[in-house]
Amino acid sequence: MPKGRCHCGAIVYSFQGGARHSSVCHCEDCRRCAGAPAVPWIGVAADDFAIEKGSPVEYRSSPDTQRYFCGKCGTGLWYINENVSPGTVDIQTATLDDPEEFAPEKNVQMTDAIQWESTLHELPNFNRFPSDE
Numbered sequence: 001m002p003k004g005r006c007h008c009g010a011i012v013y014s015f016q017g018g019a020r021h022s023s024v025c026h027c028e029d030c031r032r033c034a035g036a037p038a039v040p041w042i043g044v045a046a047d048d049f050a051i052e053k054g055s056p057v058e059y060r061s062s063p064d065t066q067r068y069f070c071g072k073c074g075t076g077l078w079y080i081n082e083n084v085s086p087g088t089v090d091i092q093t094a095t096l097d098d099p100e101e102f103a104p105e106k107n108v109q110m111t112d113a114i115q116w117e118s119t120l121h122e123l124p125n126f127n128r129f130p131s132d133e
């Protein structure tokens, strides 16, 4: 059963039944809420989702969207939008214990993407930092 957690471990969740979708969202709401250029998400059935530990803080980021995050360490964890995705909990893929298990299948909301995102793969890569190589 896949599990995930926030950075400090105060919130732990699990789910079963697999993912309904797996995508990377580039919208401005995700960007600002995560403080990151894009956010990978998987959608799971709400009935198959369980909070194993802790109580997340809720934040309404748009009229339909309720986001849940850890009030202690600030990690964004999941959101619920009953209009767009009824019966679904959308989980931030990168908070899974094994994010490799759910590779994204598509990019969405590219209209909002920061332009330099498209050239990140052209940058020099270092296993840690340039001074260590």
Ligand SMILES: [Zn+2]
Residues within 6 Å of the ligand: 006, 007, 008, 009, 010, 011, 070, 071, 072, 073, 074, 075
């Ligand atoms: Zn936390």
Ligand SMILES: [Zn+2]
Residues within 6 Å of the ligand: 025, 026, 027, 028, 029, 030, 031, 109
């Ligand atoms: Zn988004």
